[in-house]
Amino acid sequence: MADAKNIYIVGAQCTGKTTLADALSKFFESPKNHYLHEGAVSKPYIIKEVARNVLREHKFTASDITSSKSRAAQLQRLILAAQYRIERETQRNGWFISDRSALDPIVYARFYVGDATANEMMNSEEWLEMREHMKQGLVFICESGVPWLFDDGTRLMPDDVSDWAKFHNLFCKMLDEAGIQYHVISKTMLALEERLAMVLNVWKEGESNETSLQMRDM
Structure with missing residues (x-):
């Protein structure tokens, strides 16, 4: 059984990253998913x-990011370290879908x-190390400006649109600077089913290309 390319769902806060990651998880757990079950x-x-x-864990609040630069810097370093640990641990056992990446805390820090x-x-x-992993994976950035922005009391809210x-x-700029290819999920693509289909179409195309390359190398 092969491992697929890692999928990263990245971007600004409140753009539907975790919702999309959950939908992808349900797709791969579905008994109708022939990729997994075959x-x-x-x-x-x-x-x-x-x-x-x-x-x-470290007793931070979202407001620490905007009220104290020293606290914000400390928090982003901790998040980078945590993402690094979980990606390394997961990579040993297979592939993953993540609702953020190691670049996210760096963008927040900047x-x-x-x-x-x-x-x-x-x-x-x-x-x-994580940059090289992202280059080998599939990166999708959710565009800001979606209409479902709301304050749940935990997430960092933007000051305005x-x-x-x-x-x-800034996220797109830093992805470009890092040499990481990515696909933009437009803010006009509101239906979860449409977003899911876009990611899966790119993923399936990538898996097909990878299979073709392996066959040519045999």
């Missing part, structure tokens, strides 16, 4: 809520703390 791929591990777990902290994180062993769009643009 042995084409192994069952993926689902990585989600890493940032929230760090917030709870946006809310400054270039110096972000550059330090980008030179870390954790990021340099313009601020939200700036964060998305």
Whole structure:
């Protein structure tokens, strides 16, 4: 049973990343999924809520990101380390779908703390290793501007729509700078079924290409 390419669902806060990761998880667990049940791929591990777990474990709040640059920097370093640990552990056992990536805390650091902290994180062993994994995986960025933005009391809320769009643009810029290819899930693509279909179509195409390459190498 083969391992597929890792899938990363990344982007600004409140753009539906975890919802999409959950939908992908249900797809691969479905008894109708012939990829899994015919042995084409192994069952993926689902990585989600890493940032929230760090917030709870280390007693941070979302407001710490905007009220204290030192606290914000400390938090993003902790999130990077946590994402690194869980990705390495999961990679040993198969492939995964994650509702964020090791780049997310670096983008947050650049946006809310400054270039110096972000550059330090980008030179870390954790990021340099995870960057190569992302290059080999499939990366989807959820565009900001979707209408379901709401405050659940835990997540960091953008100040306004313009601020939200700036964060998305910074994310795309840093993906480009890192040499990581990605697919944009448009803010106009509102139906979960449509988003799921887009990701699966890209994934299936990638798996087909990988199979073709393996056959040519035989």
